[in-house]
Structures are given as structure tokens and as C-alpha cells.
Amino acid sequence: MTTLAAAPARSHPAVDEAIGLAREASTLGSTASILGWDQETMMPPGGLEHRARQLAQLARLAHGMSTDPRLGDALARAAEAVQALPETHPDRVNVRELRRDHDKATKLPARLVEELASTASVAQHEWAEARKASDFARFRPWLEKIVRLNREKADCFGWDRAGGERWDALADSFEPGCTARYVEGVFVPLRARLQPMLDAITAAKRRPDGSFNDHAMDIDGQERFARFVSGALGFDFARGRLDRSTHPFCGGSHCNDVRMTSRYSERCLLDGLGSTMHETGHGMYEQGLDPAWIGTPMGEAVSLSIHESQSRLWENQVGRSLPFCRWARSQMPEHFGGAADRFTAEQVYEAANVVEPGFIRVDADEATYNMHVMVRFELERAMISRDLDVKDLPGEWNRLYKDYLGLTVPDDRRGCLQDVHWSGGMIGYFPTYTLGTLYAAQFFETAREAIPGLDEGFAKGEFRQLLGWLNGGIHRHGRRWLSADLCVQVTGKPLSADPFIRHLEAKLGPMYGI
Ligand code: ZN
Numbered sequence: 147m148t149t150l151a152a153a154p155a156r157s158h159p160a161v162d163e164a165i166g167l168a169r170e171a172s173t174l175g176s177t178a179s180i181l182g183w184d185q186e187t188m189m190p191p192g193g194l195e196h197r198a199r200q201l202a203q204l205a206r207l208a209h210g211m212s213t214d215p216r217l218g219d220a221l222a223r224a225a226e227a228v229q230a231l232p233e234t235h236p237d238r239v240n241v242r243e244l245r246r247d248h249d250k251a252t253k254l255p256a257r258l259v260e261e262l263a264s265t266a267s268v269a270q271h272e273w274a275e276a277r278k279a280s281d282f283a284r285f286r287p288w289l290e291k292i293v294r295l296n297r298e299k300a301d302c303f304g305w306d307r308a309g310g311e312r313w314d315a316l317a318d319s320f321e322p323g324c325t326a327r328y329v330e331g332v333f334v335p336l337r338a339r340l341q342p343m344l345d346a347i348t349a350a351k352r353r354p355d356g357s358f359n360d361h362a363m364d365i366d367g368q369e370r371f372a373r374f375v376s377g378a379l380g381f382d383f384a385r386g387r388l389d390r391s392t393h394p395f396c397g398g399s400h401c402n403d404v405r406m407t408s409r410y411s412e413r414c415l416l417d418g419l420g421s422t423m424h425e426t427g428h429g430m431y432e433q434g435l436d437p438a439w440i441g442t443p444m445g446e447a448v449s450l451s452i453h454e455s456q457s458r459l460w461e462n463q464v465g466r467s468l469p470f471c472r473w474a475r476s477q478m479p480e481h482f483g484g485a486a487d488r489f490t491a492e493q494v495y496e497a498a499n500v501v502e503p504g505f506i507r508v509d510a511d512e513a514t515y516n517m518h519v520m521v522r523f524e525l526e527r528a529m530i531s532r533d534l535d536v537k538d539l540p541g542e543w544n545r546l547y548k549d550y551l552g553l554t555v556p557d558d559r560r561g562c563l564q565d566v567h568w569s570g571g572m573i574g575y576f577p578t579y580t581l582g583t584l585y586a587a588q589f590f591e592t593a594r595e596a597i598p599g600l601d602e603g604f605a606k607g608e609f610r611q612l613l614g615w616l617n618g619g620i621h622r623h624g625r626r627w628l629s630a631d632l633c634v635q636v637t638g639k640p641l642s643a644d645p646f647i648r649h650l651e652a653k654l655g656p657m658y659g660i
Contacts, residue, residue, distance in 0.1 A: 160223035161237050165442055167220060168244050171211035172441035176399035178204040183398065183405040186391045198267070209259060212251045221245050234626050236444045243443030243625045250319065253302045262295050266571040273569035280559035282540050289568060290536045293529050296573045300530070313530045317574030320450045321581065323628045326527050329577045332584070333520050336643040337550075343650065343660075344513060347501050348552075352659035354496035358489050359414050363482055368410045371481040372422035375474065379460060380613040381406075381426045382433055394421045396428035396457075401435040401445065415486075416498050419474070420461055427460035428453060430613060434621025444624040450575065452629050454582025455589060456616065462512055462583075463590040463649065464612070469605035471495040477607075499657055503551040505560040513650055516583060517550040522565070522576040530573060585633060587646035589616070592637040 178201055185197050211217075221244055228238040269288035276285035300312035306325075314325040373388055381388075386404035398405040406425040410418030431453060439445030447453050464470050468491070475491040501511045507518035525542060528534035534542055543562040544555040555561040567575050594600050597611050619636045626632075633641050654660070 158224065158227035158237075160220050160227050161241060164217060164220040164224045164244055165240060167211070167214060167217045168240075168247075169441035171208050174204055174208045174211065176441070178208065179397050180399050180403075180405070183407075186393075186395070187389045187405075187407060202263070205263065209251065209256070212248065217244075217248055218252070221248060236439065236626075239624070239626050240439075240442050240444050246322070247443070250303060253304070254299065255302070258295065258298060258302065262299065262571050265291055265295060266569070269569045269571070270566065273563065273566065277559055277563040280557040280563065282558045282563060285563060285569070286536060286539075289539070292568060292571050293536060293573070296571065297530060311527075311531055313527045313574060316530065317577070320572075320575050321578050321629065322449055323630065324451075324574075324577070324581075329523060329581075332581065332641065332643065333516075333523065333577075336516060336580070336584075336646075337520060339643065339647050340513065340516065343647075343654070344501070344503070344517075344551075346660040347513065347654065347658050348503075350658040350660050352657070354500050354657045355493050356497050356500040358486075358493050358497035359416060359500065361415070361486075361489070362413050363415045363485055365410050365412055367482050367485075368415055368418050369408075371415075371478070372408060372410070372419055374477070374481065375419065376406075376422055376426040376429075378607055379423065379426055379430070379464075379609045381429050385433055386429055388422065388425075394425050396425045396432065398429075398432060400440045401433050401437050402440075404429045404432045416494075420465060420498070423465040424457040424461040427457035430460070430616075431456040431621055434613075434617040435624060436622050439624055442624075444626065446625055448620075448623075448625055448627070448632055449629045450578035451581035451585060452620065452632060454578055455585035456620070458583050458586035459590055459616075463586060464604060464609070466495075466498045466512065466653070467601065467604060468492070468495045469601045469603075471498060472605045473607045496657065499653060501654065501658070503553055505547070505553060505555060506564055512583075513654060514551060516580045519576050519580040521546045521550055525562075526568070526573050526576065581629070581641070584641055584643055584646050585629070587649045588633065588637050588639070588641060589620070590649070591645045 181197065181200060181204070185193070189197060221241060224237075224241045225245065228235070228241050231238045233239075265288070269285075269292060272288050273285050276282065296316055297312055300315035303315040303318065305312055305315040309327070311326055317324040317326070317329075369390070373383075376388060377383060385402045386398065386406065388406045388408060390409060391407035392409065394406075394408045396404065396406045406422075406429045408418055408422040408425055431447060435445050435447070437445070471494045472491040475486070475489070475494050478486040499511070501513045503514050503517075504510060507515070507522075510518055521543065524546060525534060525539065528542075529536060529539070540558050540562050547553045547555050547561070567573075593612055593615050596615060597603075600612060603609070603611065620632065623632070627635055630641060633639070
């Protein structure tokens with residue numbers, strides 16, 4: 147069903163004017179997003195060169211629109227007009243958040259924006275080649291340049307020289323209000339609780355049965371099954387698509403046109419199913435945004451961590467639970483005939499929850515994943531503050547992997563060259579993965595209290611109540627609150643690692659006999 151609603155009447159012409167101008171920039175940005183999706187899914191390789199030109203031109207135009215002095219003027223007048231409204235009134239939220247976006251955009255000189263974009267596009271290519279050859283020396287000058295430009299960017303944005311650091315200004319673009327000190331305050335105690343759990347798991351005598359992770363299933367059948375599960379969770383295929391790409395992602399142009407991708411591996415159904423459920427969580431957040439506010443902050447996601455909380459919740463709290471595995475297993479004969487007959491639901495559940503420290507972040511299980519993120523946070527923070535020279539990155543990376551995960555990294559391909567983020571100029575991004583993981587656990591605990599029989603419902607394929615709860619508590623509010631305040635609104639408490647630790651202990655305790 148297509149949801150269309152008229153924008154609510156607004157009170158002041160300056161608010162209308164500011165929103166009108168911001169919507170033009172946002173509409174152009176959403177066009178670029180569809181071209182980006184097309185590039186990853188449909189475009190023939192021959193289209194690449196001209197597509198880069200199309201995207202660069204759209205980015206330039208959109209930047210011009212979002213830094214338009216007319217927008218700044220309209221926002222100044224609108225700010226006065228909304229002053230008397232409650233802080234969470236949609237007009238006041240839109241004016242406040244548009245001001246934040248406009249200020250950020252205008253603080254960066256066009257020269258720096260272009261240099262960052264052109265450096266990132268070459269650096270990504272150089273990184274891909276360096277990774278293939280496991281050759282850090284090839285990537286090093288590009289990373290040095292990216293770090294230098296990002297330091298300059300942080301200085302343009304401005305940062306708290308009394309108690310903060312440059313990294314804070316960079317993280318703010320992904321996670322408004324986030325600082326290194328805040329992240330450290332979450333990560334240090336989290337690690338202190340994860341480490342003994344991982345040590346106990348490593349020493350445990352009981353191991354879960356992982357045999358379902360090495361069992362060939364028809365790839366086309368897997369894709370049909372993933373699509374079926376995504377729809378059962380609540381993804382609306384009349385307002386979105388699911389296609390294949392090398393790296394799964396969720397994009398699209400707005401809440402009524404959401405484009406997700408996934409990938410499937412012949413020998414492990416749970417790989418493709420897990421990544422599809424993850425992207426479905428992102429996709430249902432996008433579909434749950436209020437259509438009346440398309441192209442304005444009230445119709446946008448709060449932050450990357452809250453976005454990630456939605457994907458992790460469906461992937462981990464739902465998808466890796468025994469009731470879900472019971473339901474999923476019961477649906478397999480219809481999609482795969484007898485191909486999964488020799489596996490019980492309990493075996494599927496155990497396979498979904500094997501804990502195994504490894505080198506690669508994107509392959510990591512729930513218990514070790516956050517260690518990968520902590521290592522990256524420490525390193526990027528040190529590179530930006532100049533405590534770490536880029537040339538020493540591989541050695542420091544390897545030292546931390548030994549320290550956090552007890553692993554000896556064999557080469558830079560499986561070490562500091564594995565992630566695309568830094569080559570794309572994204573510094574300050576990684577912690578949002580772990581913050582999102584913690585938000586997911588806290589939101590889910592609250593949902594469990596609010597919805598009687600939630601878990602039992604999963605075993606019967608009932609997911610709509612959970613989606614409705616997330617929709618009403620989180621999705622429909624757009625950027626009304628910052629992440630930390632939204633968490634208090636939804637759960638009554640500030641973010642804590644406790645629910646996540648409880649979630650792991652309840653599951654891994656019996657599975658590993660610890
Ligand atoms: Zn994600």
C-alpha cells in the first residue's frame with residue numbers, strides 16, 4: 147500500500163520558505179542516491195566513467211543548494227517565528243536541524259569539499275589495489291592525505307579546545323553530538339565485560355553445532371527465501387526493492403522507494419539470510435519515516451547509530467533467536483524441498499550463534515564484533531590527534547588485534563587494509579556500529595516488556611507488533627531528538643551496555659556451558 151499524506155499546515159512563511167529550499171537540495175540528493183544504487187546493481191561496467199561525472203555534478207549542485215545564502219536568511223527569520231513553539235514541534239525541529247546542516251555545509255570551503263571528494267575517489271581505487279596485493283605502502287600516502295584533510299575539516303567545523311578533540315567534529319557528521327570521550331566512556335566498560343566472556347567461551351568444553359553453516363543450498367532458492375522472510379518481517383515491496391550486489395546496502399530515494407541489496411553464499415544460507423534481515427531493518431526504518439515530511443529533517447533518520455540499531459535488532463535480537471529459527475526452519479521445505487531436512491531448528495539456532503574470533507570485521511559474530519570496532523576507534527582517534535603516525539598503522543593494528551582478540555594478523559589484507567571507510571574519507575564512523583548494537587539490545591528489552599508474548603510470536607511468524615512498536619516509538623519521529631535523548635524517550639534510561647551483555651549471556655551461557 148502506498149502511503150501518501152499532505153504536509154501539515156505550517157504557521158509562518160519563513161518556515162515554508164526554508165523548508166521549500168531545503169527540499170530542493172534533498173530532492174536532488176535523492177536522485178543521486180538512485181543513480182548510486184543503479185551503479186551497484188544494474189549499470190553495465192561501460193557506464194562507470196560517465197556515471198562518475200553525473201554524480202559529481204549532482205553533488206556540486208546539491209552542495210550549492212544547501213549552502214545557498216537565501217536558505218540561511220530564511221532560517222534566521224524562521225528561527226524567530228518558531229521560538230514560541232514547543233521544542234519537539236515539527237516546525238521547530240525542522241528549523242533547528244536545517245540550521246545545523248546549513249551551518250556544517252557552509253563552514254567547509256568549496257575547495258576543501260572538492261579536494262576531499264577527489265582524493266577519496268582516487269584513494270578508494272588505490273586502497274582496492276593495495277588490499278588485493280596486501281601492500282600498505284601503496285595506500286599509505288593516500289591515507290596520510292585523508293588524515294590531513296580530515297584534520298583540516300575538523301578545524302573548519304570547530305571543536306571544543308578546552309575538553310574535546312578534533313575527532314569529535316568528524317564524528318558529529320555521522321552521529322550528532324558524539325564525542326571521543328563519550329565513546330570511550332561506553333567502550334571501556336563494555337570491553338571489561340566482554341573480555342572475560344570471550345575467555346570463558348574460548349576455554350569452554352561445550353561447542354555449538356555449526357554444521358548448518360557448511361551445507362550447500364540452491365542460491366536462487368536462497369534469494370526467494372530471503373525475500374519471503376523480508377516481507378514476513380514487514381518490508382513493503384510495493385515501496386521498496388531487494389536486489390543483489392557485492393556489498394549489501396540499503397539506499398533509495400525516500401520512504402516510498404527504498405532500495406536494499408543482499409548477497410548469498412552457496413554453502414551458508416545464514417550468511418545471506420542474516421545480511422538480508424540486517425538490510426531489512428534499515429529498510430523498514432526508512433519506510434517507517436513520515437511521508438508527510440519527505441525531504442525535511444522530520445522525515446529523516448536520527449543518526450547512523452540509530453539506523454544501525456534497527457538493522458541489528460532484526461538481524462540479531464530477532465534473527466538469531468530460537469523462536470525465529472523455529473519459524474524459519476518450518477518454512478524451509480516450501481522453498482528448498484528436502485534440502486534442509488537433516489537439520490533441526492535447534493541446529494539452525496546453534497549455527498547462527500557460533501562465536502569464533504577472526505580477522506575480518508564483517509564476518510564477525512555478535513560477541514567479538516565490537517572488539518573490531520574498538521580497535522578502529524582507538525586507531526583513527528590516535529591518527530587524527532597525531533598520537534599515531536600513519537606509517538605505524540599496520541604495526542599498531544596488529545598489536546591491538548593480539549591484545550583484543552588474541553590473534554596474530556597474517557597480512558595487511560586481513561589487517562588494516564580490510565575496510566573501505568578510511569579510504570572513502572570517513573573518519574568518525576566506526577563507533578556507530580557498536581553504539582547501534584547497544585541501542586538495539588536496549589530497545590528490544592523495552593519492546594519485550596511492552597509486547598506480551600513477543601518471542602513466542604516469532605515462532606509463529608508474527609513480527610508486525612514489533613515493527614509497529616518501533617514505528618511509533620522511533621521511525622515516525624524523524625530527527626525530533628538526538629540519539630541519546632531518543633533512547634531516554636523510548637526506554638526511560640540513557641544508553642547502557644547492560645541489556646546487550648544480558649542478551650549475550652542469556653544465549654551464549656547455555657550454548658557454551660559457561
Ligand atoms: Zn548496517
